[in-house]
Amino acid sequence: MYGMMFDFLRQYAAKSGQAPESGGEKLYFPVTCYPDREFFEQAQALAADRGLSLSDLLADLGRFVAPRLLDYIREIAERSSSSFEVLERAEEQIAHMVRDDCPEARPPLVNSYRESADLLVMHYQSDRMLCPLARGIILGLGDAFGESLNIDESQCIQQGARDCVFRIRR
Secondary structure (H helix, E strand, O other): OEHHHHHHHHHHHHOOOOOOOOOOOOOOOOOOEOOHHHHHHHHHHHHHHHOOOHHHHHHHHHHHHHHHHHHHOHHHHHOOOOHHHHHHOHHHHHHHHHHHHOOOOOOOEEEEEEEEOOEEEEEEEOOOOOHHHHHHHHHHHHHHOOOOOEEEEEEOHHHOOOOEEEEEEO
């Protein structure tokens, strides 16, 4: 897991006065990779503390993370006037950056295309099955651009599909 996600999880927990129980005071560098297990342990502990499922916590975390991700990808964000433009560039720009910084990273494969001005279709493929986080990030990007987005997920990797297919309407 990319180190910045640990920092985002810590910030998310702190907004309600909680800190992830697992991980203690370990320092995570933003552009360094760490074992996924550590992230999932911290997220699961926080979900249990809040009485949430891991899926619900990851979706909420994703929404919280989206504007912070835009800070990391400022060059892309500054050239984008909508959440759709950011999502269309996700694979070519963002995942590529993660792979360059951290060759052992396993960011999802993302393929997005517009069916119309107000409908974007995104295929999300990851063996880590972080689709709830992806859904939250999509909604958070909409929030960041002042757009109300609706997501219809027609298939999901958590249900055995090869990839998730998000139909995103604004």
